[in-house]
Amino acid sequence: MPPLIGITCGRETRADGVVRHLQNAAYVNSIVQAGGAPVLIPLSEATGIISALARRIDGLLLSGGGDVDPARYGQKPHPQLGPVDPLRDEIEIALARAAGLRDLPTLAICRGIQVLNVALGGTLYQDIPSEVAGALPHPYRPGNRRDYLAHTVQISPGTRLAAILPTEGPLPVNSMHHQAVRDVAAPFVVSAVAPDGVVEAIEVPARALCLGVQWHPEEMVEGHPLMRRLFAALVQAADQRRSRRGEDLG
Numbered sequence: 001m002p003p004l005i006g007i008t009c010g011r012e013t014r015a016d017g018v019v020r021h022l023q024n025a026a027y028v029n030s031i032v033q034a035g036g037a038p039v040l041i042p043l044s045e046a047t048g049i050i051s052a053l054a055r056r057i058d059g060l061l062l063s064g065g066g067d068v069d070p071a072r073y074g075q076k077p078h079p080q081l082g083p084v085d086p087l088r089d090e091i092e093i094a095l096a097r098a099a100g101l102r103d104l105p106t107l108a109i110c111r112g113i114q115v116l117n118v119a120l121g122g123t124l125y126q127d128i129p130s131e132v133a134g135a136l137p138h139p140y141r142p143g144n145r146r147d148y149l150a151h152t153v154q155i156s157p158g159t160r161l162a163a164i165l166p167t168e169g170p171l172p173v174n175s176m177h178h179q180a181v182r183d184v185a186a187p188f189v190v191s192a193v194a195p196d197g198v199v200e201a202i203e204v205p206a207r208a209l210c211l212g213v214q215w216h217p218e219e220m221v222e223g224h225p226l227m228r229r230l231f232a233a234l235v236q237a238a239d240q241r242r243s244r245r246g247e248d249l250g
């Protein structure tokens with residue numbers, strides 16, 4: 001039985017008013033490829049449903065998406081702030097905290113690393129181009145492929161990320177974000193930075209797996225198979241946790 005990996009969703013309102021909960025197939029496919037069973041977590045206001053799902057899943061993938069409401073980290077909106085979804089913030093922050101309390105293996109991608117940091121007390125840059133002097137081209141550029149290698153990251157030796165992605169020197173990654181981790185929340189160590197100093201990965205050393213990356217590995221798994229190792233690490237940690245719980249019940 002493959003471990004259940006919860007994947008958070010976004011939502012959109014169609015022109016005819018129909019609201020849809022959605023997620024890119026690339027996340028689902030990456031989890032399936034790694035041997036996990038993806039479970040899409042809907043944006044329901046019924047918090048009991050969300051906490052019930054959090055208790056059933058074996059691992060959590062906090063997905064990419066729009067901006068986090070800066071009120072969540074005590075800042076006023078910057079003029080370049082994009083649309084926010086308070087319900088999505090609420091659900092994902094609750095899931096990130098629940099995962100911390102229960103040591104649920106967690107992989108957070110793009111918006112996900114930002115949610116993870118904010119959930120545990122950190123802050124964000126609301127707009128890299130206007131707030132980080134000399135920043136590299138982190139935002140998505142129309143016309144670029146989603147696996148376009150926009151800049152490199154330097155992975156910190158000795159971290160969990162370094163064990164998952166063994167590389168010599170800088171690692172080229174894609175980049176589709178205009179926000180980034182600013183003040184790093186207490187439980188995290190920085191496990192990768194871009195050459196301009198922008199934080200590209202954080203992790204909690206004490207947990208089975210709690211890793212956030214600012215790039216989009218799910219868009220790189222075909223052309224850059226090394227990135228499959230991130231999803232394999234999540235599924236493996238989730239499988240181990242489930243086996244341990246099974247023994248406890250037995």
Ligand code: MN
Pocket residue numbers: 138151174175176177194200214215
């Ligand atoms: Mn970047």
